[in-house]
Amino acid sequence: MFSKQTPCYRLLLAFLFFGFVASGETWHYGHEDTWPKMCKEGKRQSPISIDRRKSARKNFSPFIFKNYNKIYSTMLKNNGHSAEVRLKTDEVLTVEGGGLQEVYILDHLHFHWQSEHVIDGYRYPLELHLVHYGKSYGNLSNAVGNEKGVAVFSVLFDLSPDDDVEFTGFIALIDKLKETLDKGERLEDFHIHDYLPRDTAGFYRYLGSLTTPNCTEGIVWTIFTNTIPISESQVKIFHSLKTEEHKELTKNYRPLQKLNGRKVYLKVSPIHKSSRASSLLNAINRDMFLLISILTVSLLY
Ligand SMILES: *[C@@H]1O[C@H](CO)[C@@H](O)[C@H](O)[C@H]1NC(C)=O
Numbered sequence: 001m002f003s004k005q006t007p008c009y010r011l012l013l014a015f016l017f018f019g020f021v022a023s024g025e026t027w028h029y030g031h032e033d034t035w036p037k038m039c040k041e042g043k044r045q046s047p048i049s050i051d052r053r054k055s056a057r058k059n060f061s062p063f064i065f066k067n068y069n070k071i072y073s074t075m076l077k078n079n080g081h082s083a084e085v086r087l088k089t090d091e092v093l094t095v096e097g098g099g100l101q102e103v104y105i106l107d108h109l110h111f112h113w114q115s116e117h118v119i120d121g122y123r124y125p126l127e128l129h130l131v132h133y134g135k136s137y138g139n140l141s142n143a144v145g146n147e148k149g150v151a152v153f154s155v156l157f158d159l160s161p162d163d164d165v166e167f168t169g170f171i172a173l174i175d176k177l178k179e180t181l182d183k184g185e186r187l188e189d190f191h192i193h194d195y196l197p198r199d200t201a202g203f204y205r206y207l208g209s210l211t212t213p214n215c216t217e218g219i220v221w222t223i224f225t226n227t228i229p230i231s232e233s234q235v236k237i238f239h240s241l242k243t244e245e246h247k248e249l250t251k252n253y254r255p256l257q258k259l260n261g262r263k264v265y266l267k268v269s270p271i272h273k274s275s276r277a278s279s280l281l282n283a284i285n286r287d288m289f290l291l292i293s294i295l296t297v298s299l300l301y
């Protein structure tokens with residue numbers, strides 16, 4: 001009797017559970033085995049571990065950012081999986097160039113702690129995702145699921161000994177939001193410019209997926225090689241955000257995924273090269289100065 005009932009009971013449980021997961025309502029970090037099918041069976045998944053020496057050098061044109069140099073009013077939210085920033089403006093922030101095949105529009109920003117992408121074996125303390133959709137699709141949900149419909153820009157933060165003053169207001173608001181799920185707090189004076197590295201010419205490029213369910217593929221990834229400094233105490237504030245179950249969200253990065261033969265391209269920033277060249281020039285100038293000084297002094301005596 002009991003053994004007859006068990007399969008039925010299991011089926012019901014499985015059914016309920018599958019419905020729960022498939023509805024996309026609930027998913028958790030640390031339980032990736034319960035994520036939808038694509039997350040487990042996809043062959044072009046994100047995040048990945050990037051090896052600088054193994055990436056293919058490619059000379060992409062520079063990015064053209066429009067309206068990224070202004071100050072915006074924003075809504076900041078703890079969605080139970082991340083801290084999310086949405087701009088409250090009629091302005092359209094677009095990016096093109098950099099090997100992208102169309103103009104992309106910024107949808108929102110969110111953070112992962114620690115970083116999802118690992119560069120040369122190093123996992124950074126914080127990673128920012130700027131999620132964009134292809135202009136031709138009109139909105140993000142329309143764009144997801146189309147090859148190259150969505151472009152995510154990733155900014156890595158590295159530890160510095162001092163608090164970064166640019167982020168003080170933002171971090172204070174995150175601290176305020178840690179207990180409140182899905183209720184937004186307004187953040188005025190959001191300098192989106194401060195959330196991009198000063199030099200955006202150097203970056204990695206590959207085709208991957210969303211790093212959260214349902215792990216849709218065909219996402220164009222751009223990971224800037226230049227990082228932004230942040231202090232350890234500022235990073236710690238992110239760790240105090242609470243999940244739906246009122247547990248501390250101490251980790252919200254997905255495990256590394258297999259490359260499966262995908263190519264990772266690297267555009268080396270020309271600024272990086274020229275800064276090396278200019279320091280060489282400085283060294284030459286310094287020697288010239290020394291020579292002239294010696295000559296002047298020896299003429300005087
Ligand atoms: C996205 O655009 C489509 C039409 O192209 C519309 O049906 C849909 O409601 C939009 N979604 C959102 C979230 O605005």
Ligand SMILES: *[C@@H]1O[C@H](CO)[C@@H](O)[C@H](O)[C@H]1NC(C)=O
Pocket residue numbers: 022024036141144145214216
């Ligand atoms: C995954 O997302 C894509 C794009 O939004 C959608 O077409 C697809 O139906 C989703 N799959 C599931 C299982 O929710």
Ligand SMILES: [Zn+2]
Pocket residue numbers: 110111112129211
């Ligand atoms: Zn993300």
